[in-house]
Amino acid sequence: MSRSLRRGVLAATVLTLSVASLSACSAGNDAQTLGIKPDNAETSVGDIKVQNANVVTQPDLKAKGPAVVTATVFNNGAKDQKLDSITLPGTGQSAELSPAKGAKGPLTVPAGGYLVLGGKGNASAVLANGREAAQDGNAQPVTFSFSRTGKVQLPALVVPANGYFKDFGPEVVPQPGTTPSGTGQPSESGKPSESGKPSESGKPTESGKPGEPAGQGEEAHAGH
Incomplete structure (x- = not known):
């Protein structure tokens, strides 16, 4: 093989490896698309498939308070199934399940349908x-x-x-230093005004009678 031919083969090999490396960087868990919608856990057991499962906590990393479990549950069976509970093994935590807005009763995954947990108007697990x-x-x-x-x-x-989970999170807990609206704290206009103080004429006088100038009682007594 000539030297020029060997150089051509080597260049083609380097180009192929470079393209392969770039393709690998844009796929899998490190894909740039994860900045838009990350990979989420999913699994299937029998007729049930749980997809996009997450535990979404408070947006402030230092804030304590409720979290929510989000997921989409599919039922590929011919009969409805009830979601009885959601628990976190080893923590003693169990989620409080609530139906979607306007619905009542237990959470049901309809036959051939699905149930969405989390997000505005959907069922919730807190x-x-x-x-x-x-x-x-x-x-x-x-x-x-x-x-x-x-x-x-x-x-x-x-x-x-x-980010992506902003609209799926729990009720936000107020942070220290912030004052929630409607706390009932008196405003400046709610402070007692000067006009609300007792007038001078309402104070007890030396005669012991409210509103009577000092000395007036003695003069009246002397007149008798």
Whole structure:
């Protein structure tokens, strides 16, 4: 093989490796698209599939308070299933389940349908002490219990309610130094005015009779 041909083969090989490296950098968990919508945990057991499971904590990393479990649950079976509970094994934490706005009763995953947890107007799963139970950045085991399938467990990513998760987070806890509206604290206009103080004429006098000038009682007595 001539020297010029060998150089051409080498250049083509380097170019191929460079393209392959760039392709690898744009795929998988390190893809730039994760800045828009990150990869989330999912698993399937029987007819149930749990997708996009996360534990979303307070947006401020120092704030304590509730967290929420978000997920989409699919039911590929021919019968409805109830979501009985969501727990965090090893923490003693159990989520309070509430139906979507305007709905009543237990959370149900309809046959051939799905149930969305988290987000405005959807069903919710609230962890009262979320910060104590889950640490941001961890993969927190979460167990979903269904009426027919039973327990479905998967590791859910723990993230603060920022960026993509801003609209899926828990109720925000007021931070120190801030005063929530409607606290009932008196405004400047609510302070007693000068006109609200007792007048001088209302003070007890030496005669002991309110509103009577000093000495007037003695003169009246002397006249008698």
